Amino acid sequence: MKSTKSLKMEYKKIHLDLLKISKKNYHSSFLNFLKSSPPKQLKLFNGELSVYLSKAIVGQQLSTKAAKTIWERAEKFIINHPLQNRNLENDLRDSGLSQKKCEYVKNILISNTLQKKKNYYKTIGAEEFTNLLISYKGIGPWTVDMAKMFFLGDVNILPKGDLGIKRACNNFFPNETLESIEEIYKPFNSYLSLNLWDSLD
Secondary structure (H helix, E strand, O other): OOOHHHHHHHHHHHHHHHHHHHHHOOOHHHHHHHHOOOOOOOOOOOOOHHHHHHHHHHHOOOOHHHHHHHHHHHHHHHOOOHHHOOOHHHHHHHHOOOHHHHHHHHHHHOOHHHOOOHHHHHHOOHHHHHHHHHOOOOOOHHHHHHHHHHHHOOOOOOOOOOHHHHHHHHHHOOOOOHHHHHHHOOOOHHHHHHHHHHHOO
């Protein structure tokens, strides 16, 4: 496992790499943004995959503020094993989740396949990880991308279905496709994404 110092060095180095790539490709607007911004750090979720996915589902199609409020209410029920909480669906509904989201979250929480240690998911390969996640109702490509970035720590994810990413790319790279941007900033697309989101704040 990398030390805190080495992790800091890593994300600072990647920031310098992004500067070089943007300069090389004449992305002057993005280059200026990077110069004025501190290096972004990929902060990983340290809990179970099932809890991370539940949190992602809670936040789907909601404003950040609303999602945070509902999660604060629902988290205490979600982190307890559902078999120990027979009123889980009622508790989730009372927290503000829709009936469909309650069902999605419960199915995820009772799945043994989603309770394994993080290292297991790192060994099964990206395609198998994707197929595993999308086999559950309520999980689509966007949630898979988020899990790869913020649960597994994959440094090369550009969530092309994310509306914020699309808008920021259009601002910085109006003459480029998402696919071309993904190729240009490979293998640091997750850090590119962090900066693109930050530019919208």
